[in-house]
Amino acid sequence: MSLPAIAVKNLFKTFGDTTVLQNIDLAIPQGQVSCLIGPSGSGKSTLLRCMAFLEEATSGTITINGEVLGFTENAQGVRERIPPAANRAIRAQIGMVFQQFNLWPHMTALGNVSEALKTVHKMSRKDAEERAMAQLVKVGLEARAGHYPSQLSGGQQQRVAIARALALKPKIMLFDEPTSSLDPELTGEVLNVMRDLAKEGMTMVVVSHEIGFAATVGQQIAFLDHGKILFTGAPQEVFKKPRHPRLEQFLDTYLDRGASMLL
Numbered sequence: 001m002s003l004p005a006i007a008v009k010n011l012f013k014t015f016g017d018t019t020v021l022q023n024i025d026l027a028i029p030q031g032q033v034s035c036l037i038g039p040s041g042s043g044k045s046t047l048l049r050c051m052a053f054l055e056e057a058t059s060g061t062i063t064i065n066g067e068v069l070g071f072t073e074n075a076q077g078v079r080e081r082i083p084p085a086a087n088r089a090i091r092a093q094i095g096m097v098f099q100q101f102n103l104w105p106h107m108t109a110l111g112n113v114s115e116a117l118k119t120v121h122k123m124s125r126k127d128a129e130e131r132a133m134a135q136l137v138k139v140g141l142e143a144r145a146g147h148y149p150s151q152l153s154g155g156q157q158q159r160v161a162i163a164r165a166l167a168l169k170p171k172i173m174l175f176d177e178p179t180s181s182l183d184p185e186l187t188g189e190v191l192n193v194m195r196d197l198a199k200e201g202m203t204m205v206v207v208s209h210e211i212g213f214a215a216t217v218g219q220q221i222a223f224l225d226h227g228k229i230l231f232t233g234a235p236q237e238v239f240k241k242p243r244h245p246r247l248e249q250f251l252d253t254y255l256d257r258g259a260s261m262l263l
């Protein structure tokens with residue numbers, strides 16, 4: 001088996017006295033779409049945020065393409081922090097898209113996508129805007145490059161946010177409920193962009209209640225409940241009947257229209 005894009009080993013995360021993630025072991029295969037599903041509060045966002053190093057795990061390790069992120073940990077559990085510059089380079093392999101698009105309201109779509117290229121990556125304005133435009137073309141928003149977020153629909157804003165993440169050339173893309181704040185008629189355009197990205201072979205980890213997307217595009221599904229992974233497998237294994245009672249209960253709550261036909 002090839003090296004996983006992300007390997008999570010025995011990960012724990014606590015906030016004060018509350019254990020939010022426990023004993024998480026998960027391998028994200030290269031070039032595949034892995035979907036994380038589970039009830040609200042089960043720890044999905046926290047796990048994704050740990051993978052992106054927006055949150056520091058309490059113990060355990062996360063390896064990105066073979067390089068340890070954040071902290072190494074020896075057999076005795078003694079941790080050592082990875083030097084910041086090295087850690088930033090490892091972290092840079094990851095792009096993330098959130099439920100809230102977090103676009104800068106005073107910048108156009110092109111400005112939003114090119115800003116970090118200019119300020120963080122010190123690209124010339126011309127090069128940054130060229131690369132940004134190529135990403136806007138990719139998400140179907142070439143004609144909206146000069147529009148401000150307030151002039152764009154929620155679906156278009158989320159596509160700009162995806163373009164912004166892609167412009168930084170990540171090797172892995174994490175999506176945390178990318179369609180949850182959109183009106184139902186706007187989710188399709190965002191899911192289609194994600195589907196295209198999957199077809200190109202991008203390694204993706206997607207947290208979503210769009211079970212239809214998980215069942216058709218996901219190659220691996222992990223079901224999280226109360227901070228633990230209850231099981232992981234291909235969609236046909238995970239969704240086959242009879243189902244684990246917790247999964248059945250979850251599907252009753254979140255099953256989207258049409259998805260029942262796929263399961």
Ligand SMILES: Nc1ncnc2c1ncn2[C@@H]1O[C@H](COP(=O)(O)OP(=O)(O)O)[C@@H](O)[C@H]1O
Nearest residue numbers: 015018020038039040041042043044045046047
């Ligand atoms: N910064 C934080 N401080 C304290 N508790 C948190 C924090 N972030 C998340 N939690 C708690 O961790 C649990 C898991 O949250 P989260 O990862 O957001 O779940 P999900 O994304 O599955 O809904 C919840 O009980 C939540 O209240």
Ligand SMILES: [Mg+2]
Nearest residue numbers: 044045046177
């Ligand atoms: Mg969440």
